[in-house]
Amino acid sequence: MSRKPVGRAAGAAAGLRPGLPDLASSTAARFFVLKATLIAGFCIGLALSRALWIGPRSFPHVPVFLAPAEIEGHAAVALYCALFALAAAALIAPWPRSFIAAFLGVMLVFCLGDQTRLQPWVFQYSLLMAVIALVPWDGQAGQQRAINLARLIVAFTYIFSGLQKINSNFMFTDFPWLVEPVTALFPPIEKLVPTLGTLAPFAQIAFGVGLLTRRWRRISLLTAVAMHIFILLMFGPLGHNWNDVVWPWTAAMAVFDIVLFSDTTDFTWPDVLALWRDPLHMATLAAFAVLPVLSFFNLWDSNLSAALYSGNLTEAQIYISDLGMASVPAALRSRLVHTSPNTNVLNIQRWAIEDLNVLPYPETRAYKAIGRSLCHDVRAPGQLVLIVHEQRLFGSRDEAGFQCPELEGQTALDGGPPRLTPPRSGSGSS
Numbered sequence: 001m002s003r004k005p006v007g008r009a010a011g012a013a014a015g016l017r018p019g020l021p022d023l024a025s026s027t028a029a030r031f032f033v034l035k036a037t038l039i040a041g042f043c044i045g046l047a048l049s050r051a052l053w054i055g056p057r058s059f060p061h062v063p064v065f066l067a068p069a070e071i072e073g074h075a076a077v078a079l080y081c082a083l084f085a086l087a088a089a090a091l092i093a094p095w096p097r098s099f100i101a102a103f104l105g106v107m108l109v110f111c112l113g114d115q116t117r118l119q120p121w122v123f124q125y126s127l128l129m130a131v132i133a134l135v136p137w138d139g140q141a142g143q144q145r146a147i148n149l150a151r152l153i154v155a156f157t158y159i160f161s162g163l164q165k166i167n168s169n170f171m172f173t174d175f176p177w178l179v180e181p182v183t184a185l186f187p188p189i190e191k192l193v194p195t196l197g198t199l200a201p202f203a204q205i206a207f208g209v210g211l212l213t214r215r216w217r218r219i220s221l222l223t224a225v226a227m228h229i230f231i232l233l234m235f236g237p238l239g240h241n242w243n244d245v246v247w248p249w250t251a252a253m254a255v256f257d258i259v260l261f262s263d264t265t266d267f268t269w270p271d272v273l274a275l276w277r278d279p280l281h282m283a284t285l286a287a288f289a290v291l292p293v294l295s296f297f298n299l300w301d302s303n304l305s306a307a308l309y310s311g312n313l314t315e316a317q318i319y320i321s322d323l324g325m326a327s328v329p330a331a332l333r334s335r336l337v338h339t340s341p342n343t344n345v346l347n348i349q350r351w352a353i354e355d356l357n358v359l360p361y362p363e364t365r366a367y368k369a370i371g372r373s374l375c376h377d378v379r380a381p382g383q384l385v386l387i388v389h390e391q392r393l394f395g396s397r398d399e400a401g402f403q404c405p406e407l408e409g410q411t412a413l414d415g416g417p418p419r420l421t422p423p424r425s426g427s428g429s430s
Contacts, residue, residue: 026263031143033259034150035132039087041252042125046083048245052117052356053110054080058331059355060373061114062366071113079106090129100133115361116352120308121249127287128153134280149284151212151260152272154253156288158208158224160306163296165201169311169391175200178231178309181239211261212269221261228254245357246308298395302362316367316388318346318374324383328374346374364388368407375404 051057054076061070071079086103090096107126111118128150135146165171175197176183183190203223210220228250235242235250274281287304294300295307302313320328325336325344335351336344348370352360360366371386378384384404390397 026266027140027143027147030147030259034128034147034256036091037252037255037259038125038128038132039091041121041248042129043084043087044248045119045121045125045245046080048248049119049357050080052114052358057355058329059116059352059360060370062116062361062369064112064115071110079110082106097133100129104129104133115363115366116356116358118303118361119245119358120303120306121246123304124153124157124249127284131280131284145281147260148267148272149281150256151267152284153288154256154260155208155211155272156292157253157306158211159205160288160292161308161310162201162204162206162208164302164305164307164310164312164393165204167310167312167391167393170201170309171197171311174309174311178234181234211257212272214265214268217261221257224257224261225254228257243353243357243359296393296395298390298392298397307362308359312391312393313362314364314367314388314390315362316348316364316370316386318348318371319385319387320344320346320374320378321383323380324378327383328377332374332377364390368402371402372404372407375407378404 046053055072063070083103083106086099086106090099090103093099104126107122111122131149131153132146135149136142172194176193179189179193179196183193204227207216207220207223207227210216211224213220231250232247233239235244236247273285291300292305295302295305302310307313320336321342322344325333328336332346335354336346339345348360348367352358360370367386367388371384375384382403386402386407387399388402389399
């Protein structure tokens with residue numbers, strides 16, 4: 001009688017060898033497709049946002065620490081290329097833990113140098129890769145643990161994304177903008193948009209919870225995949241043709257849904273939410289189900305809390321006088337829009353999208369760093385004002401204005417100087 005292989009041999013027999021998954025084992029096949037989709041989505045996102053990582057760029061770096069050693073030139077290119085090499089190695093190596101660890105180490109170095117790089121998709125992909133690397137490689141049992149942790153991450157991403165959207169900005173501004181390609185073709189539908197915008201957050205919460213239940217899993221899966229197809233149509237070339245770096249993430253999420261939730265009987269919600277298993281399970285639950293609650297009170301970052309395109313984000317714009325405009329670099333001057341006498345507006349969101357193909361990091365400290373970098377080019381400190389509006393579910397704050405002396409001294413002037421006080425900025429998505 002043949003004996004069952006153990007250790008590394010057992011791992012290979014159970015389908016851990018990425019190049020040769022055991023397709024007879026649903027767990028092994030599911031694990032392989034999960035990893036392959038994750039790595040492919042991450043690499044496509046990196047390729048679509050190349051300027052974010054290696055330039056050229058005019059958008060300022062927003063470091064985590066005040067005086068970082070910026071990664072530029074050949075060093076940035078080398079690290080950027082290393083990410084793709086490490087990702088490929090992680091895909092084909094039978095034991096990819098060291099390659100994933102190196103990949104995440106490079107990502108950490110990049111994100112410490114610029115918080116803008118910590119996009120929602122970067123955060124989610126990185127945590128999913130960490131889960132794959134950190135679970136014990138003990139055959140299908142380890143694969144199943146990784147799959148259950150991935151289920152936790154995906155389900156709570158939906159739940160908090162829905163919770164973040166329970167606000168008037170999303171329901172009556174962002175959602176109508178999102179569906180404009182449809183309402184332009186079928187104007188009668190426009191009268192339904194306010195109702196649909198109001199229901200959309202609760203539908204997303206419902207299918208996020210439903211994915212964890214046996215009874216509602218199938219309809220929740222169909223709804224989730226349909227939502228991603230709809231978002232791709234609205235953001236893609238047939239719709240707004242906007243922010244294409246999130247297209248592969250949206251497609252990857254649809255694949256994650258199918259891979260993780262297509263079987264209605266092989267797991268129950270306690271398998272996903274069990275707290276007593278190990279520190280990795282508890283850390284994942286904290287990152288995706290506990291800490292995002294703090295974002296509702298402006299105590300945790302939105303990009304780490306499934307708030308993308310939720311209407312529930314901190315936003316900012318920069319206003320520069322005519323004198324100040326004359327002193328900024330020509331590349332930046334072309335981005336300023338003259339809105340009224342002696343007032344020129346810099347839309348930070350559009351600047352980031354056009355320069356880096358990503359949205360700016362939506363936190364006051366990041367906007368202050370951007371404003372501070374521009375103050376170095378403005379000859380007279382009173383010629384620039386940064387206006388920040390912090391929007392949260394429960395912790396929204398009044399608009400605050402910051403001039404260059406205050407940006408460098410971290411002191412706010414509510415309302416800003418009279419001659420540059422702008423109208424209140426909206427939450428528009430374009």
